[in-house]
Amino acid sequence: MVKVYTIASGKGGTGKTTVSVNLGTMLAQLGKETFLMDADIGMANVGLLLGLQDAPVTLHEILAGKGKINDAIYECPAGLKVIPAGISLQGFQQADPEKLRDVMNEIVKRCDFLLIDAPAGISKDGIVPLAVADEVILVVNPELSSIVDALKTRILTELVGGHVLGSIINRVGQDKTDVMIKKMEKVLGVKVIGIIPEDPNVRRAASSRTPIVIKFPTSPASKAIRRIASDLTGVAYKDEGDVQKKEGFIERFTKALFVKKSEI
Numbered sequence: 009m010v011k012v013y014t015i016a017s018g019k020g021g022t023g024k025t026t027v028s029v030n031l032g033t034m035l036a037q038l039g040k041e042t043f044l045m046d047a048d049i050g051m052a053n054v055g056l057l058l059g060l061q062d063a064p065v066t067l068h069e070i071l072a073g074k075g076k077i078n079d080a081i082y083e084c085p086a087g088l089k090v091i092p093a094g095i096s097l098q099g100f101q102q103a104d105p106e107k108l109r110d111v112m113n114e115i116v117k118r119c120d121f122l123l124i125d126a127p128a129g130i131s132k133d134g135i136v137p138l139a140v141a142d143e144v145i146l147v148v149n150p151e152l153s154s155i156v157d158a159l160k161t162r163i164l165t166e167l168v169g170g171h172v173l174g175s176i177i178n179r180v181g182q183d184k185t186d187v188m189i190k191k192m193e194k195v196l197g198v199k200v201i202g203i204i205p206e207d208p209n210v211r212r213a214a215s216s217r218t219p220i221v222i223k224f225p226t227s228p229a230s231k232a233i234r235r236i237a238s239d240l241t242g243v244a245y246k247d248e249g250d251v252q253k254k255e256g257f258i259e260r261f262t263k264a265l266f267v268k269k270s271e272i
């Protein structure tokens with residue numbers, strides 16, 4: 009069954025686009041046909057993170073009734089299909105967020121997962137993605153203003169008939185994680201479905217316009233995102249480090265066998 013997840017927050021800058029791009033890439037890497045749509049039509053960033061800033065047709069044109077959906081779909085690493093939004097203010101003004109529903113209905117016919125990167129705030133373009141998804145995932149930072157704004161977004165989601173699956177706590181430092189999870193679940197009233205640490209490789213990957221899960225697959229943020237994707241798909245989680253350790257062992261074992269054989 010197709011799943012549509014909207015990645016939302018409340019406060020800006022919590023890591024929605026980072027999570028959307030990398031969770032999408034990871035789902036595609038796990039063999040799921042995955043689409044990512046940049047519904048942050050005012051402050052579009054998905055294209056920037058994936059090197060699609062010059063895309064000739066974007067969600068802006070589609071929402072303005074000026075283009076065909078197929079022309080706005082771009083293939084990215086791991087086979088993730090991306091519908092970026094444009095960066096021009098004029099394009100934003102002409103785009104009608106109500107049309108998102110039609111675009112979504114067209115895309116869900118072709119995929120396993122559709123991720124929608126939502127804008128911050130509670131304007132109309134922010135509310136539509138909360139209402140149209142099967143489930144909303146809140147990206148929260150471990151600080152009071154972010155948590156309060158996420159709570160507002162949870163309440164707003166329910167007011168417009170949507171449903172919040174849970175939260176991802178992003179940019180976690182050395183805090184006592186168990187206590188933090190309990191507090192977050194109590195305040196937000198939803199489960200914490202993932203924790204992503206503060207990781208300098210996030211910024212490095214962004215400046216090379218490549219998802220961190222591709223550029224630095226063994227870095228802490230990549231491992232955390234792989235774990236969340238595994239939980240969403242039901243595909244067992246494999247720690248890259250463990251895989252390498254196991255391969256190292258098997259290689260050594262095979263070599264040892266080979267030496268013995270040749271000695272006979």
Ligand SMILES: Nc1ncnc2c1ncn2[C@@H]1O[C@H](COP(=O)(O)OP(=O)(O)O)[C@@H](O)[C@H]1O
Pocket residue numbers: 017019020021022023024025026027053178179180204205206207208210211214229
């Ligand atoms: N886990 C992380 N570790 C370090 N930096 C991060 C992390 N997640 C996001 N960032 C940085 O935070 C900033 C905002 O992230 P972004 O995904 O654009 O947020 P949003 O889409 O919610 O506005 C970016 O500069 C990004 O590189």
Ligand SMILES: [Mg+2]
Pocket residue numbers: 024025026048053
């Ligand atoms: Mg963003």
